[in-house]
Amino acid sequence: MHKKTVSRLRRARRARMHMRNLGAHRLSVHRTPKHIYAQIVSPDGGRTLVAASTNERDLRGQLSGHGGNKDAAQFIGRTIAERAKAAGIQEVAFDRSGFAYHGRIKALADAARDNGLQF
Secondary structure, X not given: OOHHHHHHHHHHHHHHHHHHHHOOOEEEEEEOOOOEEEEEEOOOOOOXXXXXXXXXXXXXXXXXXXXXXHHHHHHHHHHHHHHHHHOOXXXXXXXXXXOOOOOHHHHHHHHHHXXXXXX
8 A cells, every 4th residue: 555545544543442432423534536435434433324425426416517616515514514414313423534633624524514413
């Protein structure tokens, strides 16, 4: 694996262990150059409770442009917050998967916060 990827995964593992000790639901985010994915995972890490991505057929038509930009990340942040509220989840721990907190990751987090998700 590339050194940059190994470093990102090391950061992600360390953060996930801390979240596991807290016992909170996890809002896990992953990004690729073309898409962004978000899911809320149960505290034991065994089940995905809510998920949203720019790769979903229903959401793809509502995006302007492609799924790898800040506008798409904001849209996914709003969507995941709405789905979480519908599932009865109000508070989560933000798992950025080792990615730096800027750009699309920050846009998704801010949109989720603005739509009622607390972390």
